[in-house]
Amino acid sequence: MGSPGLHQARDKMAAEGVDPVAIETFAHYYRLLEHGETGMIPESTIDPVDMPALADVDVPEDVAAAAIRRTAVIKLNGGLGTSMGMDRAKSLLCVRRGLSFLDIIARQVLHLREQYDATLPLIFMNSFRTSADTVDALARYESLPVEGLPLEFLQNKEPKLLAKDLSPVSWPKDPTLEWCPPGHGDLYTALRGTGLLDRLIAAGYERVFVSNSDNLGAVPDARVAGWFASSGAPFAIEAVRRTPSDRKGGHFARRKGDGRIVLRETAQTLDADKEALADLDRHRFTSTNNLWFDLAAMKSALDQRDGILGLPLIRNVKNVDPGDTSTPEVIQVETAMGAAIEVFEGSQLIEVTRERFVPVKTTNDLLVLRSDVYDIGQDFVLDQTADAIPFVDLDGDHYKLVGEFDKRFPEGAPSLRDAASLTVEGDWTFGRGVRVVGEVSLEASSAQRVAAETVLSSDA
Template sequence: MQKHNLNEPIIEEFIRRVRLVHAGASGKVNWDHIGDLKADDSIAFEEIQRRESRAADVQKLVVIKLNGGLGTTMGLTAPKSIIRVKAQYNFLQIIRHQIEKLRQRAGAPIPVLFMNSFNTREATLADAGIADINRNAPGNLPADFLQNMVPRLDRNTLLPIAGDAYKENDWCPPGHGDIYLSLYTTGILDRLLEEGYRVAFISNGDNLGALADPHALSFFLESKLDFASEVTPKTLADLKGGVLYHSLDPEDSAGRIELLETAQVPEEHIPDFQDTARFKYFNINNLWVNLEALRDRMRSGGLDLSLIVNPKQVNGRDVLQLETAMGAAIGHFQNTRVFIVPRTRFAPVKNCADLLVRRSDAYTLDEDTFALQMNPQRKLGEPVVKLDDAHYKKLDAFENLMPELPSLLHAESLEVYGPVLFDTPVAIHGRVKITNSNSTPLAISSLGRDILKDEDVIL
C-alpha cells in the first residue's frame, strides 16, 4: 500500500480490519445486543418541517454525493450515474439541476462534492457541467474527491492478493464508510471548515429523492446534533435494508444508536431482522454530519466503524473485501438523532426494474426542486416491478426489449417472465403478470390492446 502511495491513516485502518479478520471476526453482531429505538431517539420529518428554517444556515451547508459505483449489476463497465434515468437526463444531470434549484431558492452558492472511485472519476468529470459545478462557491472547492482503495484478501490465506505491480482486480473500494477517512486525508474536511461550512448532507448518488432540506438543516444546527440518519417505513421490498437500533452492549455505557446491515446479521436471526413489526423503518443512507464533530473524531483516532466482511469471487478466485458502511458512524457520536422521513426522499435505482419505475410515468421531475418524485396523479404506493433476470438484467437487453415503456401510473405491480418486447404503448392497471415461455421475443402489440388490468397474460 505504501508503494502505491496510500496515506498512512488508510493503511492503519486497513490493518485494523485485517487484524479483526485474523482474530476470527466475521462481521456478525451479537443479537442479544440489539435493542429497540427509544421514543426520543427519533423525530418525524413532518415535525421538523413545522420548525423554523433560518436563511443564514444554508451558508454552512455542503452536499456530498456518493458516486463510486459502476453499473456492474446492470452489465455496465461505466459509472451508473451516467445512465439516462428520466427523459434526457442522467443521474449527474439531475443532481446538477437539483443543486442549481436549491441554490436559487436559498440564494447561496451551496457546494456539492462527488466522492468518486478510481473507476468513476474520469467519466464523471467529463459529464456536462460537473467539473466546474462549484465555480461560484467560496474556497475554490473541487467537484470531487477520491475514495480510497485497498487490497482484496485471499479467502483461504487472509493475505492481500495485490503485489507490487498494480492490477485493478487486486484492489477494491473499502465500502462507503471510507468517506470520512477520504474527506480527512484529502484535506477536503479542513478546507470546508476553513470556509465556514459546518454541516454535510450526504446521500447515495442514485437516490434522486435525496434533497438537502433547509428545515432539517436548521433543526440539526439548533439541536446541536453531531449526526443524524434518515429512515423511512419498510415495505416487503425493503426487507434487506439496514436498520437502526439502540445498543444493549454492556461495554457501550452510552447505549448509542447503531446501524445494522444485512451482512452483519447471524443467519439464524435473518427472520428477526426482516420482521417489519419490530423494525418498522430502514436506513436510506441520507445522512447529516456535523463537520466539526467529525474532524474532532478523526483527529482523536478515527471512527473504527463496524467491519463488514464481503465474500466475492474475482477471476475464479475466492476473495474477501473488508468494508464499512458510512451510516455506522452514528454509533460513534454523542448527540445523534433519527429522522423518520416520507418515502419521497428515497428513489434509488439498483437494477433495471428500478430504472423502469423511475423512467415510467409513475414518477416525475418536480419543476421547483427537480426531485424525482412519485407522480401526483398516482393514488397508490410505489409500483412493485419484477423483471426476468435472464432477459432484463443487463441494461442493453432491457432497452432492446422496452423501446416503449409501459404506463405504470395505475399499476400496483408488474411481473414479466421471458422475453417480452414492449413495442407499443400499453397501460398497466392493478396487478399484471406477463409470460412468454418461448426463447424468442414476442411483442406486446400482438395482444392488440392498450390496457392490461389485474390479469395474467400468456403470450
Template sequence: MASQSLQDLKGVMDKSAASVVEERLRAMNEATNDDLSKLTDAEMKGFVELYARYMVGRSKKKEISWDLIQQPSENMLQKYSTLPDVTEGECTSLLSKLAVMKLNGGLGTSMGCKGPKSVIEVRGDTTFLDLIVQQIEHLNKTYPGANVPLLLMNSFNTDAETTKIIQKYQDTNVTITTFQQSRYPRIIKESLEPMPVTHEGYAHSDWYPPGHGDFFQSIYASGLVDTLLAQGKEYIFVSNVDNLGATVDLNILKNIVQRNVEYCMELTDKTRADIKGGTIISYDGKVSLLEVAQVPAKYIEEFKSVSKFKVFNTNNIWVSLRAIKRVMQEGTMKLDIIVNNKEVNGQKVIQLETAIGAAIGYFNNACGVNVPRSRFLPVKSTSDLLLMQSNMYTLKSGSLIMNPARQFATTPVIKLGTEFKKVGQYLERFGSIPDVLELDHLTVSGDVSFGANTSLKGTVIVVANPGNKIMIPAGSVIENKVVVGSLHVIPH
C-alpha cells in the same frame, strides 16, 4: 519476510499478522515503478488497521447480546411529521451551513453500462449527475448567498472519468469538488495474502474501494473538512448518487441545528422487500445500527419481521463537520467489518469493507428520522429505472415528484426478468415507457416486448415460456391480466 507466503499466518499471529502484511506491502510499494499503483501512507495505515482487526475478529467473534436490544426512543428516532417547519427567512441561513456529498464510487456494469453509474440516463437524456446538479443549482439561485457546494467521493474506478464529465457543469451556479476514496488490495481467501501475488506490480483487478464507511477517513485525509469549515460550512449531507429521493430537506437540517445533533440517519418504513436493511436500535442505552450480518441465526426471522423492526436505513446521512474532525483526530472510529466474498479472474478473494451507517454510535446526540418513502428512490436495476422513467413521476428543478394523478400513496412493485437486465436490452423491449399510473404490480419474464403507448393497470403478469415470444401490441391496455405462452394480441 516480505515475500514469504502467508499460508502460516495463524502461526505468526503472536508477532502480529498485520505487521507481516505491512512489511510485504511496503516491499511491493518500493518495487512498483508507477506512482498511481502505489499505496499512499494513509491507505497503507488504513488497510493494515482494518486487516489487523479482521484477523483478531476471526478468532474472537463479537456476538451481539439480543437481550440488550430495545426499540429506539422517540428522541432517538423522530417522526418526520414532528420536525420543525422552516420559515422563508431561515432558508438562506440554514443552507449557508450545508455542503452536499454524493457517494460516486460505483460503476454501471451491473446494468450493462460503462463508466460511472452516475452518468446513466434516467429521465430522457438526463443523468443522475445532471439531476443532482440541477437540484443544487436551483437552491443556489433561489436563495442567493447560500452557495451550497457539491462534493463527489469517487473510487479509483470512477475518478478519472468523473473529473472529465463535470467539466460540462462549469457554467452552472454550483461549485463541484471531487476526491478519491481509499484503494485497498484484495485478499486471497485461501492464504489471507493481500494481492498481488507476484512482484510485477499491481493490476487493476487487485484493488477495491472499501465501502462508504471509508468516507470519514477519506474526506478527512483530503483536507476538505478543514476547507469546508473555513468556508463556514457546519454540516454535510451524504447520500448514494443513485438515490433520486435524496434531496436537501431543510426541515431535517433545522432540526439538526436546533438539537445540536452530530449525526442523523434517515430511515423509512420497511416493506417485505426491505427485510434485510439495517435498522436503528437502542443498544445498552445507546443509539446504534443493527445489520442483518450481526443478527444471531436464531433471531433472523424476528429481525426480518416488519412488526418489531419497522424501519430501515436509507443511507441518507447528515453529519457535523466539526464532529468528523474531532472523531478522526481522536482515532477512535473502528467500524464493524463487512467481509465481501468475490471471485476475480478465477481467484477467490475477500474484500474488507465498512458502512457509513455503522458510525452512528461514534457521534454525540446522534439520532434517526423516520422519513417518507419518497426520500428513498434508488435505481439498482432496470425495474427501478422503469418506475423512474414512467409517468409515476414528474420532474421539477431536478427533483422527482410523484404524479398527483396517482390515486395511491404507494408505488407499484415492478419485477422485470433477466432479459431486461441490461439497459440496452431494456430499452429495446419498450417502444415507449408504459402508462403505470394505475398499476399495482408488474411481473415480466422471458422474451417479452411492449409496443409504444401501452397502459398497465392493476396486477399484470406476462410470462413467455422458453422458446416462445410475446409482443404486446402498441396502444394496448392491460388490466388485471396474466399473459402466458407465445404471441398474444391484446384487445384495446
C-alpha cells in the same frame, strides 16, 4: 511486527500511492479480521428503536434557509453499475428527457442555490473508475464548481485478501480485480486524507449532507438541514419505514450495553437472527443512506482517533472475479458510513417519507423511475404521482443488463401510475404508450411484443 499478509498488503498499498491514513485504517481492520472479528451484531444485544418524524417537526423557514446556507453536499459516486452490465459510472444512466442522474443532481443543486441564495457546494466522492467520466459529464455546468473547493475527491482502494490465509490476492489476468473499495465508510478517511474536511471548515461550512448518486430522492432539503442544525446533534441519518422489499436489508436498533444507536447490516446478522432481521414489526426502520454530520464534530472525532473512526467491521466474502464463482474466495474488508452513528454521542434519527429514498440498484428500479410514477418538476425534484410504488419484477435473463433492458423498451417505459405490480417472465418488447393497471403478470416461452397503446390489466 505484524503478520506477513499485512506487511504485503501495506507494501502493495504504498506502491499504489494510497494515503497513509487509509493504509493505517486498513491495517486496523486487518488485525480485527486476523483475531477472528466478524462484525456480527447478535439480536440479544440490541433493542428496537423509535424516532420523530420530519412531518411532525416544526422547522421555521428562516431556520431552514440559514441552515442550508452553511451546508455542503457530497454525493457517493464510485459505483460502475456492473450488476446491470455497465462499465462506466452508474450515474451516467439516462433517467428521462435525455437527462442522467448527474444532470438531475446538478440541476437540483443549482435550483436550490437560487432559491435560498446559498453557495451549496456539490462535491462527488468518485472512484478511480468513475472520476474521468463524471468530470466530463459535469463540464457543461460551468457554474457548478465553488471557488476554493473541488468538484470531486477520490475514495481509497485496498487489496482483496485470499480467504485461506489473508494474503493480498494476485491476479495477473486482470490486476484491477486485485483491488476493491473499502465500503462507503471510507468517506471519512478520504475527507480527512485529501484535506477537504479542513477546507470546508475554513470556508465557513458547518455541516455536510451525504447521499448516494443513484438516489434522486435525496435532495439537500432545507427543512431537514434546519431540523439537524436545531437538534445540536453531531450526526444524524434519515430513516424510512421498512416494507416487505426491505426484509433482507439492514435496520436501526439501540445497543443494550451503552444505549447507542447502531445500524445492523445483513452481513452483520447471524443466521440464527435472520428471522428477527426480517421482522418488520420489531425492526421498523431502515437507512436511506442520507446522512448529515457536523463538520467540527467529525474533525474532532477523527483527530482524537488519529484518523481512524473505528467503524464496525464488515467481512464481505466474494470471489476474485465477482462474475466467476470458480475463482478463489476473497475477503473484502468494508465499513458502512452510516455505522458512524454509533461513534457520536447524541446522534439522531429522523423518519422521512419514501420520496426521499428512491435508489436504483436494478433495472426493476430503473423502469419505475423512468415511468410516470414520478414527475420531475422545474425544481428537478421527484414528485410521486402514484398512490403507491408498484412492485416490478423483470425476467433477469432478458432485462438484467441495461443494454438488453433498453432494447425491450425502445419507445420508453410503460405507464405504471395505476399499477400495483408488473411481473414479466420471458422475452417481451413493449411498444409506445403501453399502460399497466392493477396486478399484471406476463409469461412467454418465445419472444413477444406488447402492441402500442395496449392497456394491460389484471381484469384483461
